[in-house]
Amino acid sequence: MKVFVAGGSGAVGRRLIPQLVAAGHDVAATTQNPVSERLLRELGAAPVVCDVFDAPRLAKAVAVAAPEVVVQQLTRLPHRLRGRGLARQYAANNRVRAQGTRNLIAAARAAGARRLVAQGMAIWYAPRGDGRLHGEDDPLWSNAPEPIGTGVRTMQDVEDAVLRDPALEGVVLRYGLLYGPGTWYAPDGDVAEQVRRRRYPVLGSGEAVYSFLHVDDAAAAAVAALDGPAGVFNVVDDEPAPMSTWLPEYAAALEAPPPRRLPGWLAKPVAGRGPVSWLLSLEGADNRRARETLGWQPRHASWRSGFRADAQNT
Numbered sequence: 001m002k003v004f005v006a007g008g009s010g011a012v013g014r015r016l017i018p019q020l021v022a023a024g025h026d027v028a029a030t031t032q033n034p035v036s037e038r039l040l041r042e043l044g045a046a047p048v049v050c051d052v053f054d055a056p057r058l059a060k061a062v063a064v065a066a067p068e069v070v071v072q073q074l075t076r077l078p079h080r081l082r083g084r085g086l087a088r089q090y091a092a093n094n095r096v097r098a099q100g101t102r103n104l105i106a107a108a109r110a111a112g113a114r115r116l117v118a119q120g121m122a123i124w125y126a127p128r129g130d131g132r133l134h135g136e137d138d139p140l141w142s143n144a145p146e147p148i149g150t151g152v153r154t155m156q157d158v159e160d161a162v163l164r165d166p167a168l169e170g171v172v173l174r175y176g177l178l179y180g181p182g183t184w185y186a187p188d189g190d191v192a193e194q195v196r197r198r199r200y201p202v203l204g205s206g207e208a209v210y211s212f213l214h215v216d217d218a219a220a221a222a223v224a225a226l227d228g229p230a231g232v233f234n235v236v237d238d239e240p241a242p243m244s245t246w247l248p249e250y251a252a253a254l255e256a257p258p259p260r261r262l263p264g265w266l267a268k269p270v271a272g273r274g275p276v277s278w279l280l281s282l283e284g285a286d287n288r289r290a291r292e293t294l295g296w297q298p299r300h301a302s303w304r305s306g307f308r309a310d311a312q313n314t
């Protein structure tokens with residue numbers, strides 16, 4: 001099948017293209033950076049140099065590719081995350097998600113595509129405080145403290161636009177916290193660097209529950225979503241885990257010293273009130289719907305083996 005990937009050079013896109021090609025699909029993929037053209041070609045895609053904010057050019061590129069399915073893997077997030085400047089960084093991300101997805105939907109529709117698969121977030125559910133994992137029907141945290149709240153509302157709008165388009169089958173893959181090559185948690189990534197310096201502490205009681213996802217499994221879910229049911233799916237691994245459990249194991253996999261602990265009230269002035277409140281409220285997500293109806297299951301069922309495998313592969 002012909003597949004058009006918007007964001008082919010990102011952390012997920014780079015794992016997705018080879019999986020699509022291996023499954024026999026004919027892939028065109030975008031980058032805005034001509035330097036990444038060669039990378040896309042080596043991965044097996046026909047490169048398309050295009051800024052998704054340039055709607056006419058994007059429409060033309062999608063029309064030429066004539067895909068059956070368009071896959072949106074667009075983000076604009078920095079490789080180094082710091083509390084200060086986060087609002088500005090999120091604003092850029094929100095813009096590419098909102099405007100970029102709108103332009104992509106219009107282009108997909110005009111080109112006669114059947115389906116649009118888009119990246120969502122399984123780590124933005126409104127906290128409930130009852131210890132249960134979140135299912136897809138739970139509300140997102142639209143009034144989360146800033147700058148998270150604006151990010152969540154933007155994502156809600158993106159999801160609505162994808163799922164309610166009358167001309168396209170819409171699929172939203174709500175990814176967990178991505179780890180693996182090219183991410184913050186990769187052994188050469190920003191979180192790993194901070195953990196090695198003991199600057200990435202267990203926050204508060206350490207009870208906040210994180211749902212991780214390896215980039216290979218994020219890509220595999222996008223391949224699985226080319227067919228089958230439309231709708232929203234949590235795409236997370238099988239072992240949501242409290243920070244007090246995963247962070248020491250992550251540090252051990254990196255052969256880094258054990259993390260320190262830091263009360264939330266002390267972390268907020270440094271890392272920002274909104275982001276820290278959000279991290280302290282994480283509750284984890286349930287992947288049952290994706291497993292049962294998408295025919296997807298994580299190859300890295302747990303971050304435990306995933307973190308170790310990544311550390312050994314570098």
Ligand SMILES: NC(=O)c1ccc[n+]([C@@H]2O[C@H](COP(=O)([O-])OP(=O)(O)OC[C@H]3O[C@@H](n4cnc5c(N)ncnc54)[C@H](OP(=O)(O)O)[C@@H]3O)[C@@H](O)[C@H]2O)c1
Binds near residue numbers: 031
């Ligand atoms: N759920 C999660 O935990 C999650 C989700 C997403 C990202 N992240 C993290 O964010 C960090 C950065 O992610 P990333 O490496 O995927 O890179 P990124 O810089 O966020 O870019 C992702 C993709 O979007 C494309 N893109 C962005 N703006 C565009 C525009 N205006 N027009 C066309 N394409 C555009 C990029 O293309 P170009 O080649 O033009 O740059 C790239 O292919 C990583 O650490 C990743 O783990 C986490």
